[in-house]
Amino acid sequence: MLLRGSGQHAGQTYDDRFAIDAETDSGVSHARLLLDFAEACVARSVELSGRREALRKTLGEAALVDAAATIAIFQAVVKVADATGIPLEDAKAEISAEFRAELGLNAFVAE
Amino acid sequence: MSEIREDLSAAHARAWLRLAAPGAWLTGAEKVAIAAEARAALDCLACAQRKAALSPEQPIPAHASPSGLDTAWVDLIHRIRTDADRLTPAWFASVVPSILSVERYVETVGVIAEATAVDSFMTAMGMPLWPLPAPLAGELTGVRPEAAKLAGAWVPTVAPEDVSSAGPELVQAMYRNRSAANIHRALSLVPEAVNGFFDLDDAMYLPDAFLRKFEEEPRAITHAQIELLATRVSALNRCLY
Numbered sequence: 001m002l003l004r005g006s007g008q009h010a011g012q013t014y015d016d017r018f019a020i021d022a023e024t025d026s027g028v029s030h031a032r033l034l035l036d037f038a039e040a041c042v043a044r045s046v047e048l049s050g051r052r053e054a055l056r057k058t059l060g061e062a063a064l065v066d067a068a069a070t071i072a073i074f075q076a077v078v079k080v081a082d083a084t085g086i087p088l089e090d091a092k093a094e095i096s097a098e099f100r101a102e103l104g105l106n107a108f109v110a111e
Numbered sequence: 112m113s114e115i116r117e118d119l120s121a122a123h124a125r126a127w128l129r130l131a132a133p134g135a136w137l138t139g140a141e142k143v144a145i146a147a148e149a150r151a152a153l154d155c156l157a158c159a160q161r162k163a164a165l166s167p168e169q170p171i172p173a174h175a176s177p178s179g180l181d182t183a184w185v186d187l188i189h190r191i192r193t194d195a196d197r198l199t200p201a202w203f204a205s206v207v208p209s210i211l212s213v214e215r216y217v218e219t220v221g222v223i224a225e226a227t228a229v230d231s232f233m234t235a236m237g238m239p240l241w242p243l244p245a246p247l248a249g250e251l252t253g254v255r256p257e258a259a260k261l262a263g264a265w266v267p268t269v270a271p272e273d274v275s276s277a278g279p280e281l282v283q284a285m286y287r288n289r290s291a292a293n294i295h296r297a298l299s300l301v302p303e304a305v306n307g308f309f310d311l312d313d314a315m316y317l318p319d320a321f322l323r324k325f326e327e328e329p330r331a332i333t334h335a336q337i338e339l340l341a342t343r344v345s346a347l348n349r350c351l352y
Contacts, residue, residue, distance in 0.1 A: 002322060003338035009325035014335065019346040028339045034332075038340050041235045042347045044153070052237055061114055062331035065236070069119060070332075070340045072231035073315035076224040077294060078350035080308065082195035083220045084297040085203065085265030088351060 003028075033058055034067055041071045113236050122314035123232070123241070126225045129307045131244035135254050136214045136301065137222070139246030144178035145188055145219055146226035147243055151177050152189040161190070167197045183210045184219075191223050196349035203265045214255060214300060217266050221304030228311050252303065256282045259300050269299040281306065289319050316341070 007014040007027075018026040022035055037055045040048040056064045080086075130146055133139045152158050155175040161167055167190070176185045187206050190198065207216045233240050258273035271286040281302040289295050289309065298304040313319075317337065321327065325334050332340075345351075 003335060003342060005323060006325050006334040006338060010335070014339075016342065018339070019342045022343075026339060028335045029333070030336065031339055034336055034340055035343055037235075038343050039347065041231065042344060044234070048235075049237060052235070060331065062116075065113065065115055065119065066330040066332045066337070067340060068232055068235035069315040070337050071235055071344050073228050073312055074341045074344040075231040075348070076228035076308070077312070078345055078348040079191055079195045079227060080220060080224045080297050081294060081350055082198050082348075083191045083223075084217070084268075085198075085200060086268075086293040086297045087263045089293055 030059060037067060038071050041068070042075065113238060115236075116314075119314045122311050123229050126229055126307065126311050127241055127244050129303075130222065130225065131247045133247065133249040133251050134218055134222075134301070135252045135303050136212070137218050138251065139248065141180070142218075142222045143243050143246045144180050145222045147177045148174075148180065148185055148188040149192045149223045149226045150230055150240070150243075151175055152192040155189055155193070158189050158193040162194050167194055167202075181210075187211070187216075188219065188223060191220060192227065200265055207266075213266055217298055217300045218304055221298050221301060221308055224298075224308055225311055228308075228315060232315065252281070254279055254281055254302055256299065256302060264293070264297060266297075267300050268293075268296040270296070290322075 003014055003016060012027060014027045015024055016026070018024040018031065018035065022039065025031070028034075033051075033055050036047075037051045039045070040051045052064065052068075055067060059067075130142050131139050132142075134142060137145070152174070157171040157174045161169065161171045164171075173182070174185050174189050176182070178185070180188075183206070187210060190202075207213050210216075211219060230240055256269045256274075256278070258269045258275070258278075259267040260269075260273075261267050262270065269282070269285070271291045274282055274286060276283065279302070285299055285302050285305045286295060295305065295309065298308060317329065317334075321329050328334065330337065
């Protein structure tokens with residue numbers, strides 16, 4: 001939802017299907033480079049080193065640090081959410097209903 | 112050698128100080144042991160076997176455990192670290208309160224989260240993990256907010272509107288400059304856990320004040336790039352929230 005807000009501010013429409021389909025062109029600048037890095041981090045893949053260097057070479061050291069920090073804190077945020085069973089806020093649930101249904105995200109709910 | 116933002120390194124250093132110190136319901140030794148288990152879980156063969164199994168309830172061998180914690184507590188930590196998306200209310204009911212009181216459970220989640228954030232960052236950067244700190248002795252604070260109640264989550268939480276200005280500073284600080292989002296409430300049974308985790312979150316993600324301030328870019332990547340990463344990481348972890 002914040003991505004959509006960011007897109008509205010920039011006068012762009014980002015395609016959020018990238019969340020479940022890595023091949024989707026989101027329209028976000030350097031998305032492929034960032035997503036490749038994120039996927040290698042989450043999977044602790046042998047490709048992590050190469051993807052880190054690719055990101056560093058293209059976007060620079062400071063961008064690499066901020067990308068790594070974002071990925072790392074969300075690796076933790078999901079554990080807080082999953083281990084405490086917090087629900088999605090009513091307002092967010094309403095706004096995101098179509099988006100969640102379209103992407104099949106409701107399958108992620110613990111029952 | 113990578114150049115890490117000073118405020119980010121400082122936030123990580125504060126997280127490690129918190130880890131070593133006694134908390135509300137866990138000693139410093141217990142917290143450091145939890146962080147050690149969270150770290151060990153990533154290379155634990157039993158965890159890999161469970162992750163690959165159709166059901167997380169399938170029997171697995173003993174965990175690779177570096178701490179002296181009780182085996183049931185170790186299993187709980189490893190499961191949250193490596194298979195959190197398959198946690199269920201039934202699982203939660205099977206571990207709280209029989210293995211941990213709900214207060215100790217929530218603080219355990221907070222420790223796992225902070226250790227995960229710092230370790231994941233160092234791994235992402237290709238840098239060595241911080242050595243775990245030596246635990247500090249001291250008294251537990253034992254602060255349980257009076258306003259905590261069950262309200263949709265598995266654990267009792269405190270609604271921001273229920274925080275009294277007459278209450279302890281630890282409790283009042285939880286929602287200062289923060290929205291009422293449920294992620295802020297998740298650990299609120301243990302105020303230290305909220306204040307600690309979001310101290311880290313402000314430095315690693317964005318302070319709340321910047322979340323919708325799209326005209327300002329306080330990081331070296333844009334709001335859109337940050338949200339792209341946050342969304343994809345959440346989806347890869349199969350987390351709806």
